[in-house]
Amino acid sequence: MRMLLKLAWRNIWRQPRRTLITIAAMAIGVAFSMAAIALSDGLFEQGFDTVVTRSLGHVQIHAPAFPQERALYDTIDDADSLLAQVAALPLTAAAAQRLFGYVLLAASDQAAGALLTGVAPGREQALTRVAERVLRGRFLDPQPGSQIVLGEGLAETLQVDVGGEVVAVAQAADGALASELLRVVGVVRTGSVATDRAGAFVHLAGLRSMLGLERQAHEIALLARELDQIPALAEGCRTALAGRGLLVRDWRQVQPAVAQLLNLQSVTVWIVLFTVFSVAALGILNTSLMSVFERTQELGVLLALGLGPRRTVALVLLESCCLAALAALAGGALGLLLDWYLVRRGIDLGFITQGWSWMGALFEPVLHGSLQAYGALATIGGLFAVTLLASLWPAWRAARLQPVVAMRQE
Amino acid sequence: MAIVTTENLSKEYQQGALLVPALREVSLTIEAGEFTALMGPSGSGKTTLLNIIGGLDAPTSGRVVVDGVDLAKVSAAERSRLRLNRLGFVFQAYNLIPVLSAYENAEFVLLLQGRGEAERKKAVLEMLDEVGLKGLGGRRPNELSGGQQQRVAVARAIASQPALVLADEPTANLDSKTGRELIDTMRQLNAERGVTFLFATHDHKVIEQAHRVVRLVDGQVAEDIKR
Numbered sequence: 001m002r003m004l005l006k007l008a009w010r011n012i013w014r015q016p017r018r019t020l021i022t023i024a025a026m027a028i029g030v031a032f033s034m035a036a037i038a039l040s041d042g043l044f045e046q047g048f049d050t051v052v053t054r055s056l057g058h059v060q061i062h063a064p065a066f067p068q069e070r071a072l073y074d075t076i077d078d079a080d081s082l083l084a085q086v087a088a089l090p091l092t093a094a095a096a097q098r099l100f101g102y103v104l105l106a107a108s109d110q111a112a113g114a115l116l117t118g119v120a121p122g123r124e125q126a127l128t129r130v131a132e133r134v135l136r137g138r139f140l141d142p143q144p145g146s147q148i149v150l151g152e153g154l155a156e157t158l159q160v161d162v163g164g165e166v167v168a169v170a171q172a173a174d175g176a177l178a179s180e181l182l183r184v185v186g187v188v189r190t191g192s193v194a195t196d197r198a199g200a201f202v203h204l205a206g207l208r209s210m211l212g213l214e215r216q217a218h219e220i221a222l223l224a225r226e227l228d229q230i231p232a233l234a235e236g237c238r239t240a241l242a243g244r245g246l247l248v249r250d251w252r253q254v255q256p257a258v259a260q261l262l263n264l265q266s267v268t269v270w271i272v273l274f275t276v277f278s279v280a281a282l283g284i285l286n287t288s289l290m291s292v293f294e295r296t297q298e299l300g301v302l303l304a305l306g307l308g309p310r311r312t313v314a315l316v317l318l319e320s321c322c323l324a325a326l327a328a329l330a331g332g333a334l335g336l337l338l339d340w341y342l343v344r345r346g347i348d349l350g351f352i353t354q355g356w357s358w359m360g361a362l363f364e365p366v367l368h369g370s371l372q373a374y375g376a377l378a379t380i381g382g383l384f385a386v387t388l389l390a391s392l393w394p395a396w397r398a399a400r401l402q403p404v405v406a407m408r409q410e
Numbered sequence: 411m412a413i414v415t416t417e418n419l420s421k422e423y424q425q426g427a428l429l430v431p432a433l434r435e436v437s438l439t440i441e442a443g444e445f446t447a448l449m450g451p452s453g454s455g456k457t458t459l460l461n462i463i464g465g466l467d468a469p470t471s472g473r474v475v476v477d478g479v480d481l482a483k484v485s486a487a488e489r490s491r492l493r494l495n496r497l498g499f500v501f502q503a504y505n506l507i508p509v510l511s512a513y514e515n516a517e518f519v520l521l522l523q524g525r526g527e528a529e530r531k532k533a534v535l536e537m538l539d540e541v542g543l544k545g546l547g548g549r550r551p552n553e554l555s556g557g558q559q560q561r562v563a564v565a566r567a568i569a570s571q572p573a574l575v576l577a578d579e580p581t582a583n584l585d586s587k588t589g590r591e592l593i594d595t596m597r598q599l600n601a602e603r604g605v606t607f608l609f610a611t612h613d614h615k616v617i618e619q620a621h622r623v624v625r626l627v628d629g630q631v632a633e634d635i636k637r
């Protein structure tokens with residue numbers, strides 16, 4: 001075996017140029033695949049963080065009918081104590097409650113319907129990025145007050161801006177009309193079309209008294225400490241809230257479409273890898289076949305001497321594996337370099353866009369890679385698998401040579 | 411003791427629509443210790459006979475027994491093992507593996523046989539010495555003359571102490587003086603170590619060195635002279 005390895009190693013250097021070109025092509029494939037995996041993982045993480053963690057939350061709790069109806073009456077009762085209960089669960093990293101209400105907002109000249117979200121600013125900021133999405137002015141102050149933060153489009157419709165005032169008119173749960181004068185403290189762009197066009201944020205306490213729902217909320221959202229604990233957190237909430245008749249769902253159940261799209265991400269990577277490795281396989285096949293054909297007579301002599309078919313196959317496979325090993329080294333090093341750049345610097349698309357929104361969330365214009373060991377391992381493992389696969393046929397041909405015929409060939 | 415026995419060995423090659431007879435009813439026995447020259451004009455069937463005896467080609471009819479093994483009755487893998495362990499080969503050209511040194515080439519068969527390091531080293535150095543290549547073991551084939559390359563092939567063929575060495579025109583690509591020196595060396599190995607040689611040649615002067623000459627004409631044994 002050691003002799004075969006020595007023979008294989010020396011054989012590949014009989015055609016140094018061809019060997020180097022093949023290795024270079026394979027190495028570039030490896031580096032490119034590693035970068036593609038890192039970038040895709042980075043996008044996945046970014047996407048997950050933006051769309052799931054920092055907007056949906058990992059787990060949501062509602063009244064059973066709320067997701068379908070979104071009716072004012074489908075509330076979680078005694079929400080403050082329930083929130084305290086689930087916030088205290090060991091797996092919970094953050095928790096916040098929200099109350100929604102459709103109101104008519106009137107400014108001096110214009111009026112428009114709007115969906116108000118009543119939040120506790122401190123808790124909300126631990127969960128979502130809405131406070132970071134303020135375009136002008138600031139987010140709601142921690143202390144309750146008659147403040148409102150308007151979606152960008154809504155502010156335009158109402159023709160008000162920071163410092164202005166709007167009157168909110170709502171029909172309370174008991175059917176009575178309630179109204180409140182609110183000061184505009186900020187304008188946000190969340191990336192969610194609906195929120196930006198017709199949404200606004202107010203203090204939870206204020207909305208509660210307007211709607212006459214003093215102890216209620218429509219939604220409780222939670223974050224888990226670790227992503228792999230999300231199902232456990234959901235389970236924990238179900239146990240804690242058993243008998244309350246509430247709906248506890250993780251983000252996959254809340255937004256199946258997001259889950260599907262995020263899964264699609266990995267499919268894209270596999271397509272890229274498949275393409276890269278198909279090209280690599282052709283290169284290896286070509287090199288391996290050529291080297292077998294060139295050495296027909298020599299292989300004939302080896303077979304005549306008694307190098308059995310199995311060892312002949314091993315020799316050809318070892319030659320390809322030597323190429324793959326060198327390509328793995330060079331490509332791995334280059335790939336790590338690319339990965340490092342993608343993680344550290346990322347790809348800044350700032351010259352094209354200031355950020356984009358997807359699935360109702362706003363993305364940064366810089367794409368970052370995420371470096372994980374499996375990226376390099378999968379790529380290099382794939383390289384060797386493809387190498388062995390592609391040189392199987394040439395190896396088989398070499399082993400099948402008839403020594404007499406092979407040696408006669410000029 | 412007979413190392414090779416052939417009985418009514420015939421071989422026909424299909425050439426287009428034509429059946430070309432290469433060997434006709436060749437019956438031959440090679441005894442241990444013999445130094446036999448296989449002579450005959452080009453196309454007389456020398457290579458064909460050597461290949462069949464070496465288990466590299468199969469006869470159309472007839473029987474070959476090599477070292478007690480009927481070649482037709484064993485698998486290709488067993489024939490391969492027989493070649494590896496019991497036979498030595500010297501071909502006309504392309505004998506050596508170009509990426510291996512003379513030493514490594516001579517060692518090759520021993521490695522395939524799985525011999526230990528010390529045994530290999532002893533055998534290889536001894537054989538290189540015997541064929542007159544002492545101190546040249548580190549050279550690659552392309553750094554050796556044609557005669558030296560064939561000597562490496564001879565060293566490789568005998569290093570594993572085979573029952574029989576088959577050499578197909580080992581001197582064909584050498585000038586006549588170098589060729590004769592190679593045959594001399596083989597003859598010496600035969601005399602001193604008892605290595606059995608069966609070699610093809612068309613150099614008539616070799617007759618003086620061989621103690622048996624089998625002459626093939628048109629695939630038939632025309633003459634079998636023992637001295």
Ligand SMILES: Nc1ncnc2c1ncn2[C@@H]1O[C@H](COP(=O)(O)OP(=O)(O)O)[C@@H](O)[C@H]1O
Nearest residue numbers: 423424425430432451452453454455456457458
């Ligand atoms: N593979 C083959 N196909 C067809 N004819 C062959 C083949 N090998 C040898 N022959 C024919 O068989 C005869 C004997 O050839 P060969 O054994 O090579 O003779 P020698 O070695 O004495 O020159 C020749 O007529 C040759 O043309």
Ligand SMILES: [Mg+2]
Nearest residue numbers: 456457458579
């Ligand atoms: Mg011949």
